[in-house]
Amino acid sequence: MRFAGKRAVVTGGASGIGRATVDRLVSEGAEVWIGDIDEGAANDMVATSNGRIHFRRTDVTDAEAIRALIEEADAAGGLDILFNNAGAGGAREPIGEVAPEDWDRTQALLLRSVAMGIRYAAPLMTARGGGAIVNTSSVSALGTGYAPTAYSTAKAGVLHLTKLAAADLARHNIRVNAVVPGFIMTNIFTRHLEVPEDKRAQANGMIAHVAADSQPIRRAGRPEDIAAAVAYLASDDAAFVTGTSILVDGGLTIGTRGSWDPAAPSLFSALEAFQ
């Protein structure tokens, strides 16, 4: 019960990583405010939570909506934890084709939202003596080939913002860290597809197969894998941890495939033929 008596805000809490984190925080004693645009899913969570989960419709591209969400949670007794997590794939075009307004929308969704979450939580957490902030980045912040360019650039920004905010806010006893998920099975991959449900299920099955085959740990990542890391960073177990990130990727970014998959071509296996 690391979060008994604590209040948390989770953006994107109605699905996937955010939802698993809401469940984890509540299971350890927290009261949680979800900020999301999916009213149906969030209201279902509220209805079965015995008053532990609250929902305020919040589009995180709207800074005033973020402010209102954070103020609502704080007014209930003080905000202890903020998880800046809401997101979607954003502009998918390569850099030679992306439209300026799509680029801006993606940055507003994935990077400015995190900055404004910190912006509005910081004074309130300062006033009550501290708090813990966790931001969702991505392996796409670390290299190419994981996600579209606009998304990956925003997620890299989240990592650097995490360090800058941690440096700024340590004097107020506010810790700021990030979680860096690998390939996690959630709705994010198929949410934008306008296809019948059976086609969506087919796409999710294909993605699960690819995810399980993508890294040394041969299964798709689960939202709960990320929630466990977020809960650690948000808890007093991480009291001396700030300005850093936890990579939870099943080894996806360890190195070349040939280093962990005996079936994949590698320089060393090629040379073995000559020994």
Ligand SMILES: NC(=O)c1ccc[n+]([C@@H]2O[C@H](COP(=O)([O-])OP(=O)(O)OC[C@H]3O[C@@H](n4cnc5c(N)ncnc54)[C@H](O)[C@@H]3O)[C@@H](O)[C@H]2O)c1
């Ligand atoms: N799934 C992965 O493999 C993966 C990997 C790395 C990072 N991430 C990041 O994890 C975070 C959570 O994604 P997920 O995989 O759980 O996806 P998801 O689609 O299951 O959940 C995302 C949630 O964010 C909400 N959301 C989307 N746009 C919003 C907006 N404008 N305002 C408020 N809420 C909004 C959605 O309604 C949904 O509830 C995102 O930031 C995503 O970029 C996911």
